[in-house]
Amino acid sequence: MKVPILTYHSSNIDGNDYVTNNHVALAEDLHTIARLGLRIVPVARVVDVLLGEAPPASVKNAVALTCDDGSYFDWHDMKHPRHGPQRGFAGILRDHTARTGQPAQMTSFVIVSPEARAVLDVTCMAGRDWWRDDWWRDAASEGVIAIENHSWDHNHATLPRTVQREQNKGTFETIDSYADADAEIRAAADWLNVHLAPNRSTLFAYPYGEWNDYLVREYLPHYIHEHRLRAAFTGEPHPVEANTDRWLLPRYVCGPHWKTPDELESLLRGMRV
Numbered sequence: 001m002k003v004p005i006l007t008y009h010s011s012n013i014d015g016n017d018y019v020t021n022n023h024v025a026l027a028e029d030l031h032t033i034a035r036l037g038l039r040i041v042p043v044a045r046v047v048d049v050l051l052g053e054a055p056p057a058s059v060k061n062a063v064a065l066t067c068d069d070g071s072y073f074d075w076h077d078m079k080h081p082r083h084g085p086q087r088g089f090a091g092i093l094r095d096h097t098a099r100t101g102q103p104a105q106m107t108s109f110v111i112v113s114p115e116a117r118a119v120l121d122v123t124c125m126a127g128r129d130w131w132r133d134d135w136w137r138d139a140a141s142e143g144v145i146a147i148e149n150h151s152w153d154h155n156h157a158t159l160p161r162t163v164q165r166e167q168n169k170g171t172f173e174t175i176d177s178y179a180d181a182d183a184e185i186r187a188a189a190d191w192l193n194v195h196l197a198p199n200r201s202t203l204f205a206y207p208y209g210e211w212n213d214y215l216v217r218e219y220l221p222h223y224i225h226e227h228r229l230r231a232a233f234t235g236e237p238h239p240v241e242a243n244t245d246r247w248l249l250p251r252y253v254c255g256p257h258w259k260t261p262d263e264l265e266s267l268l269r270g271m272r273v
């Protein structure tokens, strides 16, 4: 088992070329993936295989796709105020399936708190109410974009208050107590389970890709009966292999870990078995 998980951010739109726009990059990368004869599998299936609940053959020569934060650009075709019309990630995936006949699914790790998203929409995007959750249920039932947990409020530095008790914001390394982990992780999972029922949230991606020993060695393994998660994802550039820690599943991030179609191609060629 050697499966790369590729990660995108739909709000990364600083132009309309591969380096400056993750929508352009995703569309191009789907061509590369198809040309190399790789299959796209849901990231949940990678976890199934890791946990011995599906055969390794079901992820042979496969890649999985994820995106983070959960804004409208994941789902809607949108007109960017500076860079014009953008095809949403969902549309890019549907286009790929229509063209190739191959299924293409992505998992979006969303910031769950509605209040946090309303503030982040102003501090991190254009302030046009583009970070609502009114598309999550449609996405979850259609299946092209699965919705999973990226914490309650990202412990984001631009929020006036987060659920981190000492207000040590702008990092996830300070989520190092039961109270903080319960508020950032379990509460977010519960919200998703209530609002997207009958879907169950079972996957978590660390905000900023940051984790600590308390989360990985104590909270996540010992409180499964409370948070009900099966795996957690970082942002470290490695494939998932048979001996990967389920609470530290690595992901390659578009931009930091590859910047051109050629770089992605050589990365993916190294995975083939």
Ligand SMILES: [Zn+2]
Residues within 6 Å of the ligand: 068, 069, 150, 154, 207, 208
């Ligand atoms: Zn994030």
